[in-house]
Amino acid sequence: MVLNIVEYPDKRLREKSKEVTTFDETLHTLLDDMYETMIDQKGIGLAAIQVAKPVRALIINLPNENDEQNKEDLIEIINPVIIEKEGEVYYQEGCLSVPTFYEDVKRFEKIKINYQDRHGNTKEMEADGLLAIAIQHEMDHLDGILFIDKLSYARRKKFEKEYKKFQRERKQKKSQQKVA
Numbered sequence: 001m002v003l004n005i006v007e008y009p010d011k012r013l014r015e016k017s018k019e020v021t022t023f024d025e026t027l028h029t030l031l032d033d034m035y036e037t038m039i040d041q042k043g044i045g046l047a048a049i050q051v052a053k054p055v056r057a058l059i060i061n062l063p064n065e066n067d068e069q070n071k072e073d074l075i076e077i078i079n080p081v082i083i084e085k086e087g088e089v090y091y092q093e094g095c096l097s098v099p100t101f102y103e104d105v106k107r108f109e110k111i112k113i114n115y116q117d118r119h120g121n122t123k124e125m126e127a128d129g130l131l132a133i134a135i136q137h138e139m140d141h142l143d144g145i146l147f148i149d150k151l152s153y154a155r156r157k158k159f160e161k162e163y164k165k166f167q168r169e170r171k172q173k174k175s176q177q178k179v180a
């Protein structure tokens with residue numbers, strides 16, 4: 001089932017998500033619904049809080065070298081912890097909860113994480129490139145942090161102005177659709 005995406009400035013995005021302790025059908029349905037929602041919205045990563053579920057679960061499905069997003073490449077990450085990190089890299093990030101806005105953000109270049117899969121099995125993963133960036137972006141969501149929080153004062157101001165304009169225009173479009 002495709003779920004609604006919680007959008008900035010909704011306060012729920014600021015919640016600290018709770019550790020997952022039960023690896024049951026409810027969790028599996030949530031992960032399946034998150035996948036459907038992410039694909040429906042043309043995303044490559046999603047944290048549970050973005051569909052209003054404050055639990056430490058995230059999914060990532062990066063496109064392959066042919067730019068195809070295959071479900072076999074889907075990564076489900078529960079209760080992640082960064083255990084090693086090195087380097088720094090800038091990448092222009094976007095977020096389904098902050099539509100239409102993209103900005104350069106600094107992240108660790110390489111990370112190693114401990115996490116659990118949907119069955120509760122403990123795993124370890126080393127990531128670099130886009131995967132490392134996506135994991136860090138989604139892990140921030142688990143602690144109520146958005147990529148826009150990492151911008152300089154000037155860029156944050158620019159964001160707030162542009163985002164208000166986007167919200168105004170979208171509202172206007174919706175009310176015009178109602179009349180027509």
Ligand code: Y12
Pocket residue numbers: 041042043044045046091092093094095096098099100101130133134137138
């Ligand atoms: C690198 C950086 C950030 C991430 C986190 C995951 N981010 C996304 O999946 C963002 C998706 C996104 C999709 C949008 O929709 C389309 O492109 C059609 C979008 O567009 C609009 O808002 C209009 C914005 C963001 C992973 C890796």
Ligand code: CO
Pocket residue numbers: 094095096097137138141
């Ligand atoms: Co995001």
